[in-house]
Amino acid sequence: MLSRTRPALAALLAVFALSVFCYRVLHANATIAAVVLLLSVLVTGTYAKLPAAVAASIAATLCLDYFFIPPIGHITIGDPQGWIVLIVFLAVSLVATNLSTRLRRQRDELMWQQREAEKLHALSRSMLFSDGAEEVERLVVNKCMELFAFSEVVLFELLNGTFYRSQRDTSISDETMRRAARYASIQRSEADQLTITPVALGNKIFGSVAFRGAILAEQTLQALGSTIAMGIAQTQVRNAGSRAEAVRKSEELKSVMIDALAHDLKTPLTAIEAAAGMLLDPVNVSAAQQHDLLEVVQEEASGIRRIVEEAIHLARIDAKKLKLECQPVSVGDLVRTAVLRLGDRAASHQIETRTEGVPLVFADSELILQALKQLLDNALKYSPSRSEVMVSAAEAGGMVTISVRDHGQGLTELEQGRVFDKFYRGQRDRSAVQGTGMGLAIAKEILEAHGGSTGVSSQFGQGSEFFLRLHVAMEHSELAPRQI
Numbered sequence: 001m002l003s004r005t006r007p008a009l010a011a012l013l014a015v016f017a018l019s020v021f022c023y024r025v026l027h028a029n030a031t032i033a034a035v036v037l038l039l040s041v042l043v044t045g046t047y048a049k050l051p052a053a054v055a056a057s058i059a060a061t062l063c064l065d066y067f068f069i070p071p072i073g074h075i076t077i078g079d080p081q082g083w084i085v086l087i088v089f090l091a092v093s094l095v096a097t098n099l100s101t102r103l104r105r106q107r108d109e110l111m112w113q114q115r116e117a118e119k120l121h122a123l124s125r126s127m128l129f130s131d132g133a134e135e136v137e138r139l140v141v142n143k144c145m146e147l148f149a150f151s152e153v154v155l156f157e158l159l160n161g162t163f164y165r166s167q168r169d170t171s172i173s174d175e176t177m178r179r180a181a182r183y184a185s186i187q188r189s190e191a192d193q194l195t196i197t198p199v200a201l202g203n204k205i206f207g208s209v210a211f212r213g214a215i216l217a218e219q220t221l222q223a224l225g226s227t228i229a230m231g232i233a234q235t236q237v238r239n240a241g242s243r244a245e246a247v248r249k250s251e252e253l254k255s256v257m258i259d260a261l262a263h264d265l266k267t268p269l270t271a272i273e274a275a276a277g278m279l280l281d282p283v284n285v286s287a288a289q290q291h292d293l294l295e296v297v298q299e300e301a302s303g304i305r306r307i308v309e310e311a312i313h314l315a316r317i318d319a320k321k322l323k324l325e326c327q328p329v330s331v332g333d334l335v336r337t338a339v340l341r342l343g344d345r346a347a348s349h350q351i352e353t354r355t356e357g358v359p360l361v362f363a364d365s366e367l368i369l370q371a372l373k374q375l376l377d378n379a380l381k382y383s384p385s386r387s388e389v390m391v392s393a394a395e396a397g398g399m400v401t402i403s404v405r406d407h408g409q410g411l412t413e414l415e416q417g418r419v420f421d422k423f424y425r426g427q428r429d430r431s432a433v434q435g436t437g438m439g440l441a442i443a444k445e446i447l448e449a450h451g452g453s454t455g456v457s458s459q460f461g462q463g464s465e466f467f468l469r470l471h472v473a474m475e476h477s478e479l480a481p482r483q484i
Contacts, residue, residue, distance in 0.1 A: 011044045011056035019063035030068040037064055041093045045100025053101055057093035116220050119147040120227050127231030136235040137164045140228050144211060151213035155199075156181060157232060158207040172196075172210045180208040186221060197221045201229035268300035275300075324367065324449060328360040328473035331393045331400060338372040339391075345377070348385050354392040360473035361400050363450055368470070371443035371454075375404040375466045378439060383408035383463065398472050399452070405465040411458040419456055420444040443468065 018040050022028040028036070037060040045053035066073065123143050130136055137155055141164050144153045155164040156177040163174060172194070180187055180196040184205055187196040196210040206229045216224065275293040278285055285293070332355040339346055339353070361368075379389045383406035390405045411419060418424045422441040444454045447468050458464035 007048045007052040008055045011048060011052045012059045014044070015040055015056050015059040015063055019060075019067050023067040028068070030064065033068045034064055038093060038096065042096050042100055045097040046104055050097070050101045053097035054094065057097050060093055116216075116223075120220075120223055122147055123224075124227050124230070127227075127234070135164075136231050137162070140164070140209075140231060141166050144209070144224075148211070148214055148216075150211040151193075152211060154210045155228070156207040156209070158205060159236065177208050177210060180210070181205055186218065188215075190215070195221065197225050199225045199229045199232065201226055201233060204229070204233075206232045268303050271300045272297050324364045326362050326364050326450070329363050329365045329368070330360055331355050331358045331402060334361075334365065334368055334372060335391050335393070335402070338369050338376055341369065341373055342376060342380070345380055349380055349383065350386065350388045351376075352388060352390050354390070355402075358393040358395055358400055361470040362473040363470050367446045368450070368468075371446040371468060372402065372404075374439035374443040375468065378466065379404050379406035379408070379464075382406065395472065399469045400472060401467050401469050403465050403467040405463065407463040410460040410463050411456065412460050416456050416458055420454060440466075 015037060018036055019033065022033045022036055026032070041053065041056050041060050044056040048056075123140070126139060126143050127136055130139055137157055141153045141155050144150055145166050150166075152170060152172070153166040154170060154172050154177060156162075156174075157164070158181050163177065171192075176187070176196060179185075180198055182205075184198040184200055186198070188194070193212050193215070194210065195212075195216065196208055198205060199207045199209055209225065209228060275296045279290060279293055282290065332353075335353050335355050339351055376389070376391070383389065387407045389407075391403070392405075393400060393402045395401075420440045420443075424441075440454075447454045447470070450470060452468060452470045454466070454468045456464055456466045
């Protein structure tokens, strides 16, 4: 009660003080006193509510009569003109008070609308510039809690039937949220300070949002629902585009893979077919020639098996069906085993190894052998026969780097950026060198699954150096196997 009457009491005291000041100090006449008191009434109407302003108007009229209109010192009027002055003063005061109060109310409303608009704008910006690390729906819940100071927020997305809550325990029922979305109706409960509004954009319903702790105007509620709806709509469009792009890329990869396999299987199959045709007519083929033809069949069949294994390996990696079985492994043993598995192909080059003094690495030995073999096979394919291929290893910063350097033609900057892409092959080597473009992509996927990396350093005309990096065993020996 005291808090409600305090502004009126303050206004009355101010009017009385100004009247005494004009009468005792300024010795003002009725005209000057009327102007000063009217000014005080305007100030009161600007900063106080209507009851206090009306009280100040009446008090100013009484003080003007008591101190400045004869007979002075009495609240009586001897001259009829005095009545006219007081009535006009009271009317002007009341009109001015009303105008000031209305202007103040409009000012407060505009300031409130500006604050609400700024909150909605901040919410819209946060959704628009979302980086994807956080779900837009979850971001909406957190931002509403932050901007509007709600005590609880629940967002229901109609498309997938998912609820996003600011807290685990809530009394807002799922059915109430579904009903608000289904019928696009605003529901309020002042007792529980609960508001549920549909999330809609035009005639399109995206769900509903419920909150506690603040009562928003219906206009703000509609704007809030529309803002959230725009964010959800953008997310749905973006996700649909991503899915369509993934499907398109998948179809492109399938097409490229089929073309690559068809091209690389054609040559060995032709050679096998020719050798088999000659073996079917043994009369004109000597024993030595038969042996050579059988070696051709065996060599080309091994090449076909290698191509098929690479395709299966890459498909399994894409399907996340590989399981890592990591353990401490010697880098020297990995390099030696990889060179041995190259078989006769290793004899065409001078392979040198420098892996002494390198610590153990934590890896799945079979998968890393596969990756290392891809790097070695790539070096043999793209460097001159009998040239040197250097395999070295070094440790720095808890990582072991295994490098394979050749003396081939090298790569341009553009090729270095794409050489680990699936099915990519250099423009100059597509017809000269047999391959599918899967090997380096397989190596990259295997290393990333280990938490490592692959890369290349090359200068056109001076060869290339491909490398892979793995963690030192002592830092990761406690890691459990994981799937890729």
